Each structure stands twice: as structure tokens, then as C-alpha cells.
Amino acid sequence: MVVQGFLGKAAGTVVTGVVGVSAYELLRKALAKAPLHDAAVTATEWGLRGTRRAEEAAESARLKVADVVAEARERIGEEAQPPAIGEHEHDHEH
Structure with a gap:
């Protein structure tokens, strides 16, 4: 009886x-066919x-x-500054 119980459990596990x-x-086959890269x-x-x-x-x-901002400065009489394009002047060193 012990052997039958063991074989039954083994068969279920298999x-x-x-x-x-x-x-x-x-x-695995379905995922291999799926266009995951695309x-x-x-x-x-x-x-x-x-x-x-x-x-x-x-x-x-x-x-x-x-x-x-440039138009608003012109209206109050300030000189509009040109847009900064890479080079700029200021007092500190880089």
C-alpha cells in the first residue's frame, strides 16, 4: 500500500x-515569434x-x-539686449 501511494504521488508529480x-x-515559442525587437x-x-x-x-x-520682454523694454525706453548665442561677456573667469 505504501508503494501504491508513492507511485500515485510520483505519477501526479510527473x-x-x-x-x-x-x-x-x-x-517560449510564442515569444520567439513575437516581434519584440520591432x-x-x-x-x-x-x-x-x-x-x-x-x-x-x-x-x-x-x-x-x-x-x-524685448517689446516691453522698448516701450519703457530700455535698450533691448540681443539674444545670447553661445559667447557672453561677464566679469568672472571660466
Whole structure:
């Protein structure tokens, strides 16, 4: 009787293992066929495009604000400063 109980448990364990391995193999094959690389490239492409659009919008907003500030300074009689383009003059050293 002890042997029958042991064989019954062993058979159940073997069946569970076979089902698990089969499920794993099916999942592995399905993922291998899935275009994961293409999906990752597409998602990255969308992210880059979104970042570029955000940068363009930020630069446009910065220029519009600079125009408004320059016009306001002109109205109160101040000389408008040219926009900074890389080189700038100030008292400290770099």
C-alpha cells in the first residue's frame, strides 16, 4: 500500500512537470515569434519624436517670451539686449 501511494504521488508529480514543461515551451515559442525587437524600436521612435516635438515647443515658447520682454523694454525706453548665442561677456573667469 505504501508503494501504491508513492507511485500515485510520483505519477501526479510527473504529470504536473510535463504540463509545466509543455506550457513553458509553448510560451517560449510564442515569444520567439513575437516581434519584440520591432516593438521596442517603434516605442523608442515614438519617444524620440515626442522629445523632439517637446524641444521644438519649448524653444518656440522661449523665443516668444523673449520677443514680449524685448517689446516691453522698448516701450519703457530700455535698450533691448540681443539674444545670447553661445559667447557672453561677464566679469568672472571660466
